[in-house]
Amino acid sequence: MSTEIFTGSIVAVVTPMNSDGSVDRVSLKKLVDYHVASGTTAIVSVGTTGESSTLSHAEHIDAVKLTVELADGRIPVIAGTGSNATDEAITLTQSVNDIGVVGCLSVTPYYNKPSQEGLFQHFKAIAEHTDLPQILYNVPGRTGCDMLPETVARLSEVPNIVALKDATGNLNRLTQTQGLVKDDFIFLSGDDATFLGFMQLGGRGVISVTANVAAREMAQVCELAAAGDFAQARRLNQLLMPLHTKLFVESNPIPVKWACSRLGLIAGDTMRLPLTPLAQSARPVVEQALKSAGLL
Secondary structure: OOHHHOOEEEEEOOOOEOOOOOEOHHHHHHHHHHHHHHOOOEEEEOOOOOOHHHOOHHHHHHHHHHHHHHHOOOOOEEEEOOOOOHHHHHHHHHHOOOOOOOEEEEEOOOOOOOOHHHHHHHHHHHHOOOOOOEEEEEOHHHHOOOOOHHHHHHHOOOOOEEEEEEOOOOHHHHHHHHOOOOOOOEEEEOOHHHHHHHHHOOOOEEEEOHHHOOHHHHHHHHHHHHOOOHHHHHHHHHHHHHHHHHOOOOOOOHHHHHHHHHOOOOOOOOOOOOOOOOOHHHHHHHHHHHHHOOOO
């Protein structure tokens, strides 16, 4: 399978829910259609932004399957399949192996704080149990676990580990890791606020929260950056900068789910405890960011 699909603006899509907490199929269809029409390169289903932490394994797999069904070959779907237990991550990965996803996004184990050797063995074991391309995901701000460049380099030698989503926001980390891996290894930003600088240094795209509400604009910035037109990309990205920051005024995906609802992309901002809807005091902040981007 070509890894060219792991480029550009990839959305870490929200999981719309009905008032009883079940997945809202109608709203999910609307979201998928929106991303197809807007030029989003691919959809990550049930990652952090998709509330993977509060879905059961069965619900998790069902949500990915539904996303693939609704995409109907029009846009690639990447499954979030990470866990802090290696056996669980392997089970999730194997469960999506034959349902039509183009790859898996696998986060560093959270809470149990493995060593660098533990991280290497964890991701190596997952990769050995599937033929699907694997995207490593390093987000120490959420997991309490930081995968160092040397560990990424070791893992890049595993044939089906093809990319890294780097959400550190540290551009020096990108250049450090680039010097340790082969040229065909793919780097994707996981930090909307710094993704353009990341692409200027050789990143291939972004797995984005902002793209949930500004899909066409994020796709355009990525296209301009890929073409080397960073002056125009910066001008457009500057309009999105309030979204890149204010969509994190509370823990992701609380603000972006409210923003999706505010724009009519989904029917409501229901989420499962312990996450609660966006506080009333924060709503004008997110609304102003949407206005700054020309979305309202």
